[in-house]
Amino acid sequence: MSQPATPFARTFSHGVLVLGLLFQFAHQTDVSRAAADESTAPAVRILVGFDGSCPHDPAGVKQEGPDRFRIFPSWRSSPGIDEEAVGRSTRLGFKVVNAGQAAASVDLWIDWQYHDAPPKDRPSFASVDEFMSYRDFVVMRLPKSERWRTVMADVTDSVAHVRLEAPPGETEIHWHPPYNYTQSERFVDSLREHPLVKVEKIGESPEKRNLWLLRITDASPRPKKNFLIRSRVHPYESASSYAMEGMVRWLLSDDAYAAAALREYEFYVIPMANPDGVHNGLGALTAPRGADVCFILYKPDAVNLPLKQAIDRARPDVAIDLHNWQNKHTDGLLGLYPVIRERFVRYMPDQLEFGKQWTIRDPKPLSPEAPEKELLRTYCERNFEAVTVTFEFPWFGRTTDDMQATGQKALWSLLRSLDPPPDKLR
Numbered sequence: 057m058s059q060p061a062t063p064f065a066r067t068f069s070h071g072v073l074v075l076g077l078l079f080q081f082a083h084q085t086d087v088s089r090a091a092a093d094e095s096t097a098p099a100v101r102i103l104v105g106f107d108g109s110c111p112h113d114p115a116g117v118k119q120e121g122p123d124r125f126r127i128f129p130s131w132r133s134s135p136g137i138d139e140e141a142v143g144r145s146t147r148l149g150f151k152v153v154n155a156g157q158a159a160a161s162v163d164l165w166i167d168w169q170y171h172d173a174p175p176k177d178r179p180s181f182a183s184v185d186e187f188m189s190y191r192d193f194v195v196m197r198l199p200k201s202e203r204w205r206t207v208m209a210d211v212t213d214s215v216a217h218v219r220l221e222a223p224p225g226e227t228e229i230h231w232h233p234p235y236n237y238t239q240s241e242r243f244v245d246s247l248r249e250h251p252l253v254k255v256e257k258i259g260e261s262p263e264k265r266n267l268w269l270l271r272i273t274d275a276s277p278r279p280k281k282n283f284l285i286r287s288r289v290h291p292y293e294s295a296s297s298y299a300m301e302g303m304v305r306w307l308l309s310d311d312a313y314a315a316a317a318l319r320e321y322e323f324y325v326i327p328m329a330n331p332d333g334v335h336n337g338l339g340a341l342t343a344p345r346g347a348d349v350c351f352i353l354y355k356p357d358a359v360n361l362p363l364k365q366a367i368d369r370a371r372p373d374v375a376i377d378l379h380n381w382q383n384k385h386t387d388g389l390l391g392l393y394p395v396i397r398e399r400f401v402r403y404m405p406d407q408l409e410f411g412k413q414w415t416i417r418d419p420k421p422l423s424p425e426a427p428e429k430e431l432l433r434t435y436c437e438r439n440f441e442a443v444t445v446t447f448e449f450p451w452f453g454r455t456t457d458d459m460q461a462t463g464q465k466a467l468w469s470l471l472r473s474l475d476p477p478p479d480k481l482r
């Protein structure tokens with residue numbers, strides 16, 4: 057199947073717009089008029105276009121009946137590449153708006169379009185079944201609720217079918233619990249007055265969103281080592297944002313080990329490296345054909361420059377790169393020197409309570425010559441002889457509180473495994 061038929065989708069989007077204007081007018085003028093409009097209006101619609109929605113335009117939603125909608129998570133404003141290509145999306149997020157007085161049954165057909173991926177962007181999965189084994193659920197937040205509930209879908213080929221009794225109000229549905237640009241800005245704002253935090257603006261994204269660096273340490277004048285934490289290079293990986301928040305909140309907590317860490321290290325935290333991709337509902341890149349900022353370019357372009365400058369200024373002795381892969385059952389512990397990694401997993405064993413076991417990949421020797429671009433961990437090892445690790449913490453089976461606690465535990469465990477330093481770090 058190709059992209060949704062544009063005329064139909066346009067008609068639908070205009071319908072929603074007109075309806076919205078009618079409601080607004082009715083609200084401002086006359087209550088009985090509003091009641092009359094509601095009686096003829098369709099009770100349920102799909103809302104997209106908000107911060108972090110995917111698809112990000114009504115053209116990515118097709119109404120197939122009064123209460124039946126087909127959602128296309130790989131709809132993009134222009135043809136995308138890699139994970140932004142048709143059939144390769146790693147993002148989903150929309151709202152079901154029930155303007156009526158009673159709950160309404162809604163049929164949602166989430167069409168991941170696996171077979172429509174262009175040949176050069178073919179999904180790198182053994183089969184459509186494997187591809188959909190990561191996409192056979194959504195998370196849902198009911199009106200006025202704070203919690204995300206996992207709902208299993210019925211999968212046929214690459215379509216996930218969810219039937220929902222939508223209460224009056226807005227029910228939000230995502231693949232994973234979202235963490236959008238607004239949440240990131242709110243988190244940064246919450247730290248501005250903290251005596252142990254310096255909030256620095258390091259630049260702007262191509263669409264003029266803020267790029268921040270949080271510097272966290274105590275007032276001791278002793279020389280300190282530098283500790284870099286980078287989050288959310290990949291927009292769909294909202295777990296990395298929650299894990300980062302858990303780390304920062306713990307560093308600023310009353311815990312004795314947190315106080316000890318702030319005496320020994322200055323922490324440099326990049327809380328959201330790709331705000332455009334996060335806001336615009338992308339999976340991996342800064343734009344449909346944009347950059348993958350997980351790589352550090354030795355000759356950076358304008359997109360990568362502020363991030364590279366911040367990392368070069370931090371000159372990290374230790375660096376954490378936060379990600380979340382799709383895999384339901386394994387956490388990733390990637391690139392940590394084996395002698396430290398062995399200590400680390402004693403402090404943070406498999407999180408069996410969330411159904412997770414570690415997948416461990418030890419670092420490979422650095423290539424003798426620096427390539428044009430490198431992952432954070434090899435870049436920091438080559439240029440600063442840093443101890444580095446990439447974590448992958450997938451969602452399935454974890455709440456947002458669990459994910460914050462997981463981040464906190466990972467940071468605590470890495471600090472514990474470095475202190476006292478093993479005889480041989482490598």
Ligand SMILES: [Zn+2]
Pocket residue numbers: 290293379380
């Ligand atoms: Zn990633």
